[in-house]
Each structure stands twice: as structure tokens, then as C-alpha cells.
Amino acid sequence: MTGSHGAIKLIEADCTSCMICARECPSWCISLDSHTEPIPDLPPGARERTSNVLDRFAIDWSLCMFCGICVEECPFDALEWAADPVAGVRAAPGLVHEIEDLARPPRASEA
Template identity: 65%
Template sequence: MIHSFIALLPDKCTSCMLCVRECPAWCIHLDSHTEEVTDAGARRPKKINVLDSFDIDYSLCMYCGICVDVCPFDALEWDQHRALISDSRADLTLGITQLTSENDSAN
């Protein structure tokens, strides 16, 4: 597979911030909040992180793949899509929707 894109599987992401902190290019931005969830039968509610936004700035990304390696839940993976050509820097920052829809992990 060509390593030309980093795709996000948002359901697996726990907002642990490891990818953001390990990224040498500082190109990942993640926003999340904590919510309390009460499971049926549980004695007390548990706290879970909810992902609000996840952006990769492809104008900074150098495709080192450290984020893919470091993710403990395999929420990031290599993909063979080409990441975009644009004449605007803002277009090179991709959010959850774009990072997910480009993902063709079925192949």
C-alpha cells in the first residue's frame, strides 16, 4: 500500500492525546471533553472522553507515521488515498469528516 494518507477511525479514538504529543511536526489538533456515563448495574458513573474535533494539517505533516505507530487503539491507519492538492493552506487541514470519508480500509 502507498502510505499517502493517514485515516482516522473515530469510533476507536479515546482522545488520549498520544498522537498529538508525539507528532514531531505538531500537525495534529484534537479537541475533546469528558462526560459521565452511567452503565446499567454499575455502582457509580464512569468518565469517558468524547472526541469533538480531530484535525491533521497536511501542510505540516511529513508522513513519518509516528502517530499511526503510537496509537494504542489503532484509531489511525495508513491509507492509499492521495492527500489533496490545493492553493490554499486552510484547505490542507482535514477534520474528522474528511479523515474518515477518505478512508477505504475495506481494501
């Protein structure tokens, strides 16, 4: 696809919930929520450590400008361009895609 791109795809396993994508987005179309959990099985005497766990990640396509800043700024490559565009919908709530929608390419039959 020369000169164009599809929707933005989330690679959930690579997302650390750092929120850089949401902070850098000029249209504020990315929402995410996370919590921290202790890292299990640390060596004896090690300082307790935590890791972020992604609870919610959503993109509101009615606000997204498809500028790609989120894709470029993610230091963990958890966002990438998908080959397929965002499928058309009949109502605005259908333009907010959650984790499960962003982790797979959109299908035109879901419009």
C-alpha cells in the same frame, strides 16, 4: 503500493481522545479537542465513571512529515494509512482536514 503510502485516516469510533498521537507528533500537526461525559447505566452502587468524547480531530497536511509516528503510537489503532494521497489544494486552509475529511479517503475532485 510498495514503498509509499497515502494520507492518514482516522477511525473515529476507535479514538479515545487519549492525545498520544498529538503528543508524539514531531511536527505538531495534529489538533484534537474532547470533553468527558458520564457513563450511563452503571450497576447500582458503582462508582461514577466518565468517558472521553471526541469533539474535533484535525491534521494540518502543510505541517505533516508523513513519518507515521502517530499511526504507530496509537494504542487503539484509530489511525491508519489510507491508500490515496492527500489531494492537492489551491490554498493553505484546504490542507487542514477535520474529522469528516479524515474518516474517508480523499478524492482528487475535491482539490
